Amino acid sequence: MPKLRLRAAAPAALLAVALLALSACGFTEYPNSTFNHTTDFNTSIDNIFQTLVFWGTIVFVVVEVALIVTIIKFRKRPGGPEAKQIHGNAALEITWTAIPAIILVLIAVPSARTIFETQKPAPAGALKVQVIGHQWWWEFRYPELGIVTANEVYVPVGRTVSFELTTKDVLHSFWIPQMGGKRDLITNKTNYLWFTPSDTLETMAWNGFCTEYCGASHANMRIRLYTVQPAEFEAWARHQARDAVFNPAAAPAVPVVPAAAGAPPAAADTAAGWMYPAEKLPAHVVPQTPIPAGLAYDDALLAGGDAARGAQQGFLMGGCIGCHAVRGVPGAVSNIGPDLTHIASRHTIAGGLYRNDGPTLARWIKNARHMKPGSIMYTIGRGEYDPILKTTQQAGLDDRQIADVVAYLMALK
Amino acid sequence: MTAQTAAAHAQGHAHGHDAHDAHEHHHYTTTGLDNRKVAVWTFIGSECMLFASLISTYLIYKGKSVIGPFPHTEWTDPAGKVYKAILDIPVTSASTFVLLMSSFAMVLALQAVQLKGKPLAPTAGWWERLQRSSQFWLLATALLGTVFLGFQSYEFTSFVHEGLTIKTNLFGSTFFTLTGFHGAHVTVGVLWLMSLLWIDRSRGLAGKNDELLVDICALYWHFVDVVWIAIFTLIYLIK
Amino acid sequence: MATIAAPTHAGTAAASENTGIWSWISTVDHKRIGTMYLWTALFFFLVGGLEATLIRTQLMRPNMGFVSAETYNQLFTMHGTTMVFLAVMPLSAAFFNYLIPLQIGARDVAFPRLNAFSYWVYLLGGIFITVPILFQIAPDGGWFGYAPLTTTQFSAGPNIDFWVIGLQILGVSSLAAAFNFITTIINMRAPGMTLMRLPMFTWMSFVVQFLLVLAFPPITVALVFLLFDRFFGTTFYAIAAGADPLLWQHLFWVFGHPEVYILILPAFGLVSEVLPTFSKKPLFGYNVMVYSGIMIGFLGFGVWAHHMFAVGMGAIADSIFSTMTMLIAIPTGVKIFNWIATMWAGEIRFTVPMKFAIALIAMFTIGGISGVMHSSAPADLQQTDTYFVVAHFHYVLFGGSIMGIFAGIYHYYPKMTGRFMHEGLGNVHFWLNLIGMNLTFFPMHFSGLLGMPRRVYQYDAGQGWDTFNLMSTYGTYLLVVATAVFAWNFIRSRSTGAVAGNDPWGAATLEWSIPSPPPEYNFAQIPEVTSRYPLWDLKDPAKTAGIEHSHADAMTITDAHAVPVHEETERHTARELGIPMPFPTAKPLFTAVGMVVMFSGLTFLRYDMFAVAMTVTIGGAAMLIGGLYAWLTAPLE
Amino acid sequence: MSHDSHAGAHAAHAEHHHPTGNQYAVIALILTVITVVEVWAYYIPALVASPMFNPALIVMSAAKFAIVVLFYMHLKFDSRLFRVIFTGSLIVAMCTIVALLFLFHKLSL
């Protein structure tokens, strides 16, 4: 009976595939694998998971083998034995109640232990990072270090990092598969999640995701996490804590917005701090999202962009400060959009959806909503169609002005 | 067996469906219980979960409102205006009592229908005689229910005057929804009672089927009452 | 009584008095209502499957632009909602309607008109919630519609309005049906049909009705809150008022988890009919099968928060819900093993329904095991909201519910139509289905554990998910072919299938003692049952010699004028037999329309069309009340 | 065809034990007394402050609840089936309330 043999082979083959794939989760092939031991957190989870896979496989094999043997052995054959009229068997039934019960105890006990272990308060001395969810980007704050950034988060290896999770709007969920389990960001509630990246980890970049459906661009709400050596972290943090390195108030262009009373203009310090080197970025953290068709921008304009003019006429006057903060720039304190103080020191923009480079920034400013469904940042390019307001932007910036703004943003190292 | 004989055979067993009236209790049921009564009890079981969800919500949100007015405590708004604790225990105690008494009237209404046709001793006093009046007790139940609804609308309007609407805060939303759901149940009950009363006046309620009509209405009515017993304690009395 | 040639379709037409369109609109016959449920639900299954096909096409490769983000979000929301509420639940309801009265030896359900009402409400509610997708304004909050995303602050459009109101409408249908079937099973059983003799499908349905009765109120309440928030400005889920979004989640899952057992237990019941029939053996451990079903239902109310392990409930709550969840594996395992034991030492005939039933055992086990993997809270932190969950629930839903329902359809098709479905096409359907589902859903275990979140309309290249997604999509295309084969077979066999007699499979229960399709009155004489396997008692007494029988003279119930179980092969009209039948009536439909109109009036409220809203709502309410009045005052039969 | 011929007709047999009108009146009196005690307690600050206040109120209202259900709804005298349906649902409902209150930190273990 060839049909039967096929039936029998299917589950067995599936199982084989399963085991093979589980044991072969190489990093390069599967850069977001959950079977990792990079932190204390995911180590304890993976231990539990291995227990589950072990017992799961046994149950699977027992059931499927029993099933297949039964249907082969007792298929109706001419001249075969007649069906035995058995109505039940208490001993057997007790057995197959008891054995699963025992297996479940073997699963439940370590599960409960791990629950309590991983939900303890973070150890003292942990690095505190506030994670604030926004539709559809991440705000990261290091309250002890005075850093505010977006979508990309740096943590030193060997030190516990304790995330404090809140949200500005709907629910989100914070997840970096390679570091451990996820935790939701709940409105009107603060959640906690902590782990310690192993001190043997190299300087490395990891992907993270929003894993609670949060509306149109839920898919586009991604995270980059960089595990870096303590010294690198120091260097990064020192620079990030500074005010903007390019300050339009100090630039020689047209005098506009008066500086805050009494505050001395910040020194123009264009020295770039440390950031995760672009050339060492693994391929999978570099966004590949294509720019949607129909969003034209002449990249040649970018070469002529003037940062100072971009700051004054584009950034300050163009309405950007209505939503974005740039520390050290008076008036630019809004929290609706990501903090742009050190935007040029990030590799990605827009919730990790796009690379952070001139051409992309220009298109983003021109029509963010065309590039990211639902985006709160409205369409700014003059004459561009805003897909949410369903109007064409009449005021806004023309392509040359956008080039200036891009130049300014690129100067915000 | 031909069609005719089969028909005759079946007819022999078709236990006297003479008039084909709507008296469904003539139908065979496995348990001997009437279908409608079984359905009503399952419905009541379902209602337990409905009110459990509403009551849980009220309790979960208790004390979570960011602005007043509050149920048991005073509240001063940012402008300095003082709102007193909003629940009015004396009034609600009275309405609770009214609803309890309506249950009493309801059970007597059912008894009155059940006693129809049973001889009344000539020595019977006014209380025995009154107990035989299904119309009196149905009317009493409906009236007491209406009085309860009157209390509730008084309560709702005075809350609104004091600055608490269903939109004001979590307390307002949960309170009005919970008590409003209950009030809606009472309203349905009153309408149900009135229609029974109407039947009683037009053709008189008597017999097994009519007893059942009153019985299922009574079950519903008492259930609405016990829900209020829980609400009164959990929402009004416990601080 | 000689066995005569099975009646053909022509015979049916002659026997039943009326087959025009009006006879369907006004029908209160549980079999016709069951048939309508079946057709409607199969249609919605195609709609849900089409949505799934579009979803899978979009996910075939990274960064695909087949549909927009907004459309995709509507697609998966409606796919989940459609499959759960408009396909699988009503497919189960089709069997409740068709089979329960037949299996317990009754002439109809307890409340035939309420039954019609349930169907019409379902149909109208289904249309109400489905049509918006044609205009790209379909619900887009996910099938569990988490607040505050679904409040007007974040979903200002009409999309969620359709969902809130639509689910509310569908809830009415399910609740009404549940009261009806509980009463039917308690009260309409033939003499001798004690609870412990109920066929297993009826038993599992009985449990399901209680789950419905207790699980729908919490979601009704949660939806009322959302409805009030959206239409009347209350603050249940309003962030600024200090609302706690976990309220929605808890109320939803208090419903949602029992709901998944609502989806699976009828399928369990169906295969419990199929397996013994084609093994020529009684169900192994009947009592234990009953108790485990009850246990599953009961425990199902105590595990809901396992959908919320990532919300930070605290270690104690996580541990309790973890453990409670694992407990459910025990009664479910008992079922699996008892089914295997049922086949053990049998004479297994590999008919199409049997194949589907066996596939259920094989596939559901996989889904169950991944369920247990979720139930461990720490492990679930890596799995929740990834494709691993999607894999889990499609193994239990497709590999469980849908496989069971297909088993049921192939098994009962001859009873419903008098003809077999084509065996060859059935086999093609089966194998394509089995291979297709594994190709679709097995890779999702990997894409999930390798980091792919669910509900994403696009994913980036190079994440290690490309191959798995491609496999899933190809698998889906196989399922499309499989489904098309099924649809063809289902439609064609009504007129071309081989003619089936009363009892084409040699089954044990009462529904097989009457003609196929059954006459409108079901049983010319109510059968008096003396054991769990009445038809085997009759045809093959040796088979049931081992179990206890009650004897006719020991029975005290004689009201129904029952006669010993026998085969009825002749077909008459109810009038010829003098059996009173309920009058056909369209009042339930009228009432249902009123209710749906009343609800839909609400949608205008958010556009400052107060007058329109009030007019529609009051008009609908008037229709509802008028319909109800007419209905309640008209005699049933 | 009389009702009493039904084997399972507990209802029919039970009807003889139904309370009488006077008994119903006594029950109404008990209900009133409990309500009065509840409201009275609400106005005694010392009682309200006591840790037994809430439990006592809950016990009292549970008693009223039970009395109405058992006597006015005849559950005590009616078919066992109704008792099973009602208490079963009530238990699920109560457990749900308690579990929800625990999950929202309104009760602690």
Ligand code: HEA
């Ligand atoms: C038919 C529907 C159905 C069924 C029957 C089940 C059955 C089970 N489900 Fe599933 N589940 C869903 C439908 C279903 N589920 C859906 C739709 C979701 C997702 C909702 C959403 O988010 O959209 C979900 C999600 C879901 C989650 C949440 C995941 C998450 O979002 O993070 C969890 C967590 O515990 C879970 C667990 C279980 C368990 C333990 C069972 C158990 O009942 C399984 C028991 C069965 C077995 C275990 C197999 C047989 C047993 C044996 C052979 C005995 C021996 C076995 C052992 C000792 C292990 N399910």
Ligand code: HEA
């Ligand atoms: C019983 C329930 C059920 C069933 C049967 C299915 C069946 C299928 N589901 Fe299901 N699915 C859910 C319930 C179900 N699903 C739920 C609850 C969700 C969660 C939603 C949410 O997150 O909110 C989900 C989510 C979900 C996702 C995740 C979406 C996301 O997270 O982004 C995916 C992705 O592949 C998917 C795929 C499929 C596929 C390929 C099938 C296939 O098995 C479908 C097979 C059927 C067909 C292939 C029919 C084809 C027929 C035609 C195409 C003909 C059409 C003709 C006419 C209409 C006339 N489903």
Ligand code: CUA
């Ligand atoms: Cu944020 Cu999904």
Ligand SMILES: [Cu+2]
């Ligand atoms: Cu669940």
